[in-house]
Amino acid sequence: xxxxxxxxxxxxxxxxxxxxxxxxxxxxxxxxxxxxxxxxxxxxxxxxxxxxxxxxxxxxxxxxxxxxxxxxxxxxxxxxxxxxxxxxxxxxxxxxxxxxxxxxxxxxxxxxxxxxxxxxxxxxxxxxxxxxxxxxxxxxxxxxxxxxxxxxxxxxxxxxxxxxxxxxxxxxxxxxxxxxxxxxxxxxxxxxxxxxxxxxxxxxxxxxxxxxxxxxxxxxxxxxxxxxxxxxxxxxxxxxxxxxxxxxxxxxxxxxxxxxxxxxxxxxxxxxxxxxxxxxxxxx
Amino acid sequence: xxxxxxxxxxxxxxxxxxxxxxxxxxxxxxxxxxxxxxxxxxxxxxxxxxxxxxxxxxxxxxxxxxxxx
Numbered sequence: 001x002x003x004x005x006x007x008x009x010x011x012x013x014x015x016x017x018x019x020x021x022x023x024x025x026x027x028x029x030x031x032x033x034x035x036x037x038x039x040x041x042x043x044x045x046x047x048x049x050x051x052x053x054x055x056x057x058x059x060x061x062x063x064x065x066x067x068x069x070x071x072x073x074x075x076x077x078x079x080x081x082x083x084x085x086x087x088x089x090x091x092x093x094x095x096x097x098x099x100x101x102x103x104x105x106x107x108x109x110x111x112x113x114x115x116x117x118x119x120x121x122x123x124x125x126x127x128x129x130x131x132x133x134x135x136x137x138x139x140x141x142x143x144x145x146x147x148x149x150x151x152x153x154x155x156x157x158x159x160x161x162x163x164x165x166x167x168x169x170x171x172x173x174x175x176x177x178x179x180x181x182x183x184x185x186x187x188x189x190x191x192x193x194x195x196x197x198x199x200x201x202x203x204x205x206x207x208x209x210x211x212x213x214x215x216x217x218x219x220x221x222x223x224x225x226x227x228x229x230x231x232x233x234x235x236x237x238x239x240x241x242x243x244x245x246x247x248x249x250x251x252x253x254x255x256x257x258x259x260x261x262x263x264x265x266x267x268x269x270x271x272x273x274x275x276x277x278x279x280x281x282x283x284x
Numbered sequence: 285x286x287x288x289x290x291x292x293x294x295x296x297x298x299x300x301x302x303x304x305x306x307x308x309x310x311x312x313x314x315x316x317x318x319x320x321x322x323x324x325x326x327x328x329x330x331x332x333x334x335x336x337x338x339x340x341x342x343x344x345x346x347x348x349x350x351x352x353x
Contacts, residue, residue, distance in 0.1 A: 102314065107299075109310050113335070114301035117342055126347055173298070234331045237314055242321030243328045255332060262336050266343055273347065 035249050036190065038256075039181050042228040043191040046177050047198035049221045050170040055202055056132045056212040057166035060139030061159045069156040073163030081171045085179055085192060092183035098240045104180040105237025111173065112229030116263055119223035124270025129219055132212035177229070184236055227263060231256045303345070309338040 062070045092100055121127040139162075146158045178195050182188030205213060235252055238245065245251035300307045313334035320327035 102318075106310060106314055109331075109335070110299055110301070110307050113306050113310070113339060113342075117301075117303065117306070117339065117346070120339075120343060121346055124343075124347070230335060234335060237310075238317060238328055238331050241314055241318035241327075243317060243331075244326065245328050251328070258332055259335065262339070266340065270343065270347060 035185065035252065036187070038228060038232070038252065039185060039187065039190060040194045042225065042232065043174075043178055043181055043194035044198045045221050045228070046225045047174045047195040048202055049216075049218055049225065050174050051199055051202040052132065052213045052216050052218065053130075053135075054167045054170040055206045056136050057139055057170075058163050059206065059210075059212060060136050061143050061162045064140055064143040065156050065159040068154075069159035070163035072155060073160040074167050076160075077164045077167035077171060080168060081175045084172070084175045085188070088175075088179045089183055089188040092179065093186075098242070100240070101184055101236040102240025104184045105233045105235070105240050107176065108180055108229045108233030109237055110233075111177065112226050112231075112233050114226075115222050116226030116230055116259075119219055119226050120263055120267045120270060122219045123223065123267040125274040126270060132214040132216075132218075136212040181232065223263065223267075227256060227259050230259055234259075303342045305345075306338055306342050309334065313338075 058070050058074055092104075095103070118127065122129050143159070143162070174195055178191040179188070182191035185191075202213070231252060234255060235245065235249075247254075313331055317327045317330050320330065
């Protein structure tokens with residue numbers, strides 16, 4: 001956790017304050033490793049789930065129209081995403097820490113609540129679960145039906161554009177999450193490493209399996225990511241607004257547990273409500 | 285003009301999503317939290333409570349409309 005803008009050096013002269021500071025320093029490694037683990041998990045899971053969706057699009061286009069153009073599209077999208085992270089990351093360091101935490105916290109709260117809301121609606125049966133096999137079939141049919149137009153540099157521009165757009169759009173939210181997490185904690189490299197690890201994992205599994213990763217529990221991962229984003233968003237936004245959390249960063253797991261309990265309760269309520277509304281034997 | 289509209293629609297969908305009331309609720313909550321903190325009132329409890337309220341009411345609206353929104 002980077003030091004806050006306001007200092008408290010004058011309080012350090014009293015014995016009581018000295019003891020408090022010593023205690024805080026003793027607990028610092030544990031707090032830091034906990035927030036590091038949560039930060040890594042958030043960036044890794046968010047990246048992995050979005051990359052699974054992007055992989056389905058790239059696979060569908062590649063299988064039907066050949067691999068060269070979609071892979072060039074993927075590489076181009078990766079360059080754009082890396083540029084977004086490289087440009088925004090250092091720029092965030094110029095902001096005062098409280099303003100940064102307020103802005104990033106608000107952004108993460110917006111993202112987190114959107115992810116959580118959709119995941120709860122899916123868990124409750126009010127939204128269909130995303131079926132990678134079905135998406136793959138639809139994308140394959142679309143790619144086969146599209147006219148094959150050769151372009152400059154011998155690229156199939158349909159295949160290039162679909163792969164580029166798929167990776168860019170799925171990756172943009174991840175780029176914002178990586179920049180937000182990394183920038184606020186002063187550890188952009190850690191968040192970027194987590195995202196790269198997720199990309200590598202999904203990429204390698206995709207090459208080995210050579211099919212959409214339909215067995216990945218996407219909604220459970222989105223549920224977890226939604227919880228983590230909402231937890232960090234609440235924590236940082238409150239700190240940015242001038243609030244001191246009881247226990248400092250130790251409030252993070254408590255906040256996470258509270259939100260997890262609430263989300264599970266809401267999902268269970270929606271499931272029961274859905275079943276009560278349906279006639280016996282009908283499936284959501 | 286249609287490109288401009290599509291660009292604005294992309295960012296709206298990206299940042300605000302399916303329920304604009306969630307984003308508006310977050311903005312109001314953060315403003316209230318800052319106000320309370322400014323007056324020396326420990327308002328750490330406000331955001332978790334607001335998140336619980338906003339999420340519950342948003343889900344209630346969505347399920348009333350069949351979950352499509």
